[in-house]
Amino acid sequence: MAVRYGLLAAGLFRRRVAIAADLLALGGHGEAAAEELNNTFSSMSPAKVTPIQCNIRNEDEVEALVKSTLSLYGNIDFLVNGGGGQFASPSEAIRGKGCNAVIDANLTGTFYCCKAVYNAWMKEHGGVIVNITVALRNGFSGMHSEAARAAVNNPTKTLALEWGLVFSETAVANYGEQGTMMWLKIIPQIPAKRSAVPEEISPAVCFVLSPAASCITGITLAVDGGQSLYSSPLEIPDHNRWLSPREGKNSEMLRKLLSGKFKPKL
Numbered sequence: 001m002a003v004r005y006g007l008l009a010a011g012l013f014r015r016r017v018a019i020a021a022d023l024l025a026l027g028g029h030g031e032a033a034a035e036e037l038n039n040t041f042s043s044m045s046p047a048k049v050t051p052i053q054c055n056i057r058n059e060d061e062v063e064a065l066v067k068s069t070l071s072l073y074g075n076i077d078f079l080v081n082g083g084g085g086q087f088a089s090p091s092e093a094i095r096g097k098g099c100n101a102v103i104d105a106n107l108t109g110t111f112y113c114c115k116a117v118y119n120a121w122m123k124e125h126g127g128v129i130v131n132i133t134v135a136l137r138n139g140f141s142g143m144h145s146e147a148a149r150a151a152v153n154n155p156t157k158t159l160a161l162e163w164g165l166v167f168s169e170t171a172v173a174n175y176g177e178q179g180t181m182m183w184l185k186i187i188p189q190i191p192a193k194r195s196a197v198p199e200e201i202s203p204a205v206c207f208v209l210s211p212a213a214s215c216i217t218g219i220t221l222a223v224d225g226g227q228s229l230y231s232s233p234l235e236i237p238d239h240n241r242w243l244s245p246r247e248g249k250n251s252e253m254l255r256k257l258l259s260g261k262f263k264p265k266l
């Protein structure tokens, strides 16, 4: 299994006994993390974590990575695109370079990984791909991340059809450090009245990877405590920027309602 190493990938590895897979750990901290996981779990399973450096924003590096994975293991059964991120910024302050950097990492990088694994292995042998994104369907602060994550959604469906693979998106609402303050504010709006934790993400991914999901493809599985069904984490400040409705008895009634002077009969 190839995943970009991170918090969620660590959870996947902890469940590797269930999916009996070796795991490829990518990213700057991959080496130390791989060592830690191998030490912790060596008594439970023969599966191994191998760290390999790769910047997924670089197509050549991704192709080289897939090549070395195949020479190391001989096959790639699963690809979990679990890396990425963003910087926090109000949308109006995001510069073009920063916007492109986030789109390159989260959208184009995901596509490079899917394409390279498909061309080198899954086209002939099949396989399962899971793209991990962020649950922000009703709008979210920081348009760069939102644009990149939402843009993974349709290609997940398209590639599922075009390539005939089991292909899914897992949209996650979690409590990552970057989002902590914001999540604390929005928790009252989440139907579960709490955010998800990583231990609730990896079983969802393992389900999609497992034979139990063998007739499922092109789906988005939201692990978000019902957040995307219910509300937006965006806070709307008071403003007066919308056009007023046409003058008439209905607009008069609306003004009365909004003024708080209206006395309902019921």
Ligand SMILES: CCCCCCCCCCC/C=C/C(=O)SCCNC(=O)CCNC(=O)[C@H](O)C(C)(C)COP(=O)(O)OP(=O)(O)OC[C@H]1O[C@@H](n2cnc3c(N)ncnc32)[C@H](O)[C@@H]1OP(=O)(O)O
Residues within 6 Å of the ligand: 084, 085, 086, 087, 088, 089, 090, 095, 096, 097, 098, 099, 101, 102, 105, 134, 141, 142, 145, 174, 175, 176, 177, 178, 179, 182
């Ligand atoms: C108002 C609140 C909004 C909150 C939005 C947060 C949403 C929370 C989501 C919920 C919780 C999610 C948790 C997670 O995602 S866990 C993963 C956590 N890890 C990360 O997020 C790290 C991700 N970082 C990266 O992947 C890279 O650093 C990144 C792609 C963002 C940038 O890569 P790099 O540094 O290599 O980029 P470039 O050199 O190509 O470009 C740099 C330009 O990017 C802009 N930039 C970068 N950092 C900032 C910043 N902190 N503030 C503003 N702008 C930033 C900037 O334009 C850089 O170019 P210049 O310096 O030349 O202007």
Ligand SMILES: NC(=O)C1=CN([C@@H]2O[C@H](COP(=O)(O)OP(=O)(O)OC[C@H]3O[C@@H](n4cnc5c(N)ncnc54)[C@H](OP(=O)(O)O)[C@@H]3O)[C@@H](O)[C@H]2O)C=CC1
Residues within 6 Å of the ligand: 004, 005, 006, 007, 008, 009, 026, 027, 028, 029, 030, 054, 055, 056, 057, 082, 083, 084, 085, 086, 105, 109, 132, 133, 134, 135, 172, 173, 174, 175, 176, 177, 179
């Ligand atoms: N944690 C959370 O609260 C939430 C996370 N998510 C999303 O879920 C996914 C997994 O998150 P999680 O595991 O928690 O995050 P982590 O930050 O723990 O892991 C992300 C990994 O991606 C790697 N990475 C980032 N950019 C690149 C790149 N260009 N090339 C190669 N590797 C890269 C990072 O490498 P390095 O080690 O070098 O930094 C890091 O190890 C991400 O897309 C994240 O945005 C969504 C909602 C909430």
